[in-house]
Amino acid sequence: MKRRDLLETWVAAAAAAALPAAANSTVALMHRAQADLRRLQAHLHFLADPLLEGRETGTRGYDLAAAYVASQFAQLGLKPMGDAGSYALPVPLRTSRLAATAPSLDLCRGETCERLAWLDEFSTRPDLSVLHSDVKAPLVFAGYGITAPRFGLDDYAGLDVKGRIAVVLSGRPPQMPSTEGAHFGNGRTKAELAARHGAVGVITLATPRSEIVAPFHLNRQFADNVAMDWQTPDGRGGSDIPGLRAAATVSVQAAPKLLAALGRDYATLVSDAEAGRPLPRGDLGLVARLVRHSVHGQARSHNIAGLIEGRHPRLKDEVVVLSAHLDHLGKKGDTIYPGAMDNALGIATLLEVFRLLAHGAAPDRSVLVVALTAEEKNYLGSAYFARNPPVSAARLVANVNIDMPILLHDFKDVVALGAEHSTLGDAVARAAADLGLGVAPDPQPEQSRFTRSDQYSFVRQGIPAVILGPGGASFDTKEDGNALMRDFRRQRYHQPGDDLGQPFHWAAVQRFAQLQWGLAREIAQQPERPRWLPGDFFGDLYGR
Structure with missing residues (x-):
């Protein structure tokens, strides 16, 4: 059996087994659900394991990671949004x-x-x-x-x-x-x-x-x-x-x-x-x-997508997309590029956020989670998804993307790229304040991060989007968060050293997942549809 056929068959079976759980989910939402650090660590350790050989798009390592994510969606009871009742959305690729x-x-x-x-x-x-x-x-x-x-x-x-x-x-x-x-x-x-x-x-x-x-x-x-x-x-x-x-x-x-x-x-x-x-x-x-x-040549990969359906009679037709890319650089010869921070940690966060959402009362809006392929190939997975979504494109109202949160210090503020362009900024501010966090400007604008990840594929389709990362300030006055993040970018970004041996700040990892859950809830519950601000540059350029 071909690898892609095996993946599609496996995730279809997992999805079918999960459907009753979705129908019977009646757990009440706590005032503030708690991110589980052990789960975050478990996801991270599997996804960045050398067994997956760097998760490059089109390889067995990526397919193993995709099957893992699909199994987590099935356990959470998410509605499959892929082909033939599976979670897998094929992305046809030329190479x-x-x-x-x-x-x-x-x-x-x-x-x-x-x-x-x-x-x-x-x-x-x-x-x-x-x-x-x-x-x-x-x-x-x-x-x-x-x-x-x-x-x-x-x-x-x-x-x-x-x-x-x-x-x-x-x-x-x-x-x-x-x-x-x-x-x-x-x-x-x-x-x-x-x-x-x-x-x-x-x-x-x-x-x-x-x-x-x-x-x-x-x-x-x-x-x-x-x-x-x-x-x-x-x-x-x-x-x-x-x-x-x-x-x-x-x-x-x-x-x-x-x-x-x-x-x-x-x-x-x-x-x-x-x-x-x-x-x-x-x-x-x-x-x-x-x-x-x-x-x-030609290749084939998959985005992995599942849905939590909203409960509000009108707002459930509006869909908030939470995304993170699953792929990384693979290996060069015998050298593996594990991509622990980029973006195994992002996927681990995404999975924990959806666990919290799935185990609480259903949000008013529907929430679609997608683990994206081919971000490291110029964001092809998100470009394809944003143009060929599994629901009507008109239903997509916002995107929150998670990509390479560099969690090495006890961050006390958050950088929200794109927040100033839409009403998503208000949701970010509320979610941050709920955790006692501030919102800081981009400390490294020369990195041009807003157009260097998957959220920009949604922006280009007229959908307000935001990507969060830790700011440089720390609750520990002995830490220089900006210096730690700069060192990561200079020494380990897209290098074999982006592995599990890095000094992850586990309290920050847990807090970041908590923040992402709070933001997702804010957007899914706010009465008004997210919109571009009047006269905004991106709203005028791409808004629909």
């Missing part, structure tokens, strides 16, 4: 990896050409559309590659990039607000904008600031990764950007080779950009040629 022949990027000025060094000076990803990609076009510098009238920025004003490759700085001006800046600095946002202007490709220049968030040298570590996209019924890639045929990143050290025609050294140019000073833009006098050879 691509780079062939043995390394990609090449040549820069030509007249008859003189220079080839950049693969993984030392440039990186690129496999092409998901064609097996052999050979794109040659002139280069045009477009600043950050952002058009944001609300913030007085239009990097494409007066530029002609049709049939050319846009060269852009990584990120966005630091003066932009955290979440709006995350949107405009997002690579996909930039690529879509460049394509709308007629560009055939985008080359992104690394900067000293981007090196803090995503060091260029890590491209070597993940060069052999399999790229994925979700597949439409007619075989197209769900994330395809029509017209865009080339994409690459150039290191800080090699970036000056592209910008010599501007007559300004790279460090000065980046400094001017970050200070909001005008930048020279235009033709760079270079023609670039990017060649890639890829090997294509």
Whole structure:
């Protein structure tokens, strides 16, 4: 029996066994249900165990994790929302990896050409559309590659990039607000904008600031990764950007080779950009040629979804989505990337929140829980789910996403990315206050976390969303929470060291689950449907 068939059969059987429990659930809701630390630890220890080999999408390790989550849903009596009475929602995927022949990027000025060094000076990803990609076009510098009238920025004003490759700085001006800046600095946002202007490709220049968030040298570590996209019924890639045929990143050290025609050294140019000073833009006098050879395939994975049906005659038709991604990076050779913090802990929290919800009185609104696949593949599982939900899309009213809560200190405040854009902010404040917690601003806006996880797939479909994480303040005055979180990101994020040997702060783990349960109850019980705030940027851009 094929692995995916085994998974679907198993979760269908588990779901069928669980249905009577859902019908007979009559346990009254306590004033404040208590998160069970032993359960949280048990989930975490199983999901981050080397047995699961890092839970990479499309592997046996991921399928084992998915079967585990489905079994927990069945025990809780959640209504199955997958195919054929199961919890499993198939996600059809196309795959691509780079062939043995390394990609090449040549820069030509007249008859003189220079080839950049693969993984030392440039990186690129496999092409998901064609097996052999050979794109040659002139280069045009477009600043950050952002058009944001609300913030007085239009990097494409007066530029002609049709049939050319846009060269852009990584990120966005630091003066932009955290979440709006995350949107405009997002690579996909930039690529879509460049394509709308007629560009055939985008080359992104690394900067000293981007090196803090995503060091260029890590491209070597993940060069052999399999790229994925979700597949439409007619075989197209769900994330395809029509017209865009080339994409690459150039290191800080090699970036000056592209910008010599501007007559300004790279460090000065980046400094001017970050200070909001005008930048020279235009033709760079270079023609670039990017060649890639890829090997294509197909894969299949699953989102795992279950429902607690609401009890209110009207509000039960509105659905709050609680999500967390189940996948991680898998293994490289014999080295396993366990993904304990990212995101075994998030799934453990999700399971405990739903246990508390399922064992209490049913909420007014329905609550849909989903363990998502392929977050580490550019959020494909959530993108597919948000566009193909198991209930009518119009019923989805809010998303609360849990991703990599770095719980290493006794946190006393919470960072709620996205809360300031909708009425979800009020629910966050009430849930936090109930535990004696404050709400703090994003301490690391340069991380652009709002667009780097699954909640953004829901935002792009017009659904208000929020993701919570611990703030830097601690009940223990000897702890520097921000320093501990920065150290994790620098030393263990997406590394084998994100394992069970880390010094988890167990009181914080329990408190975080308690907070997530309180927020879910707040949103599910509030009389008014969650909505974007009047004049909000994301509400105006994506609201429905």
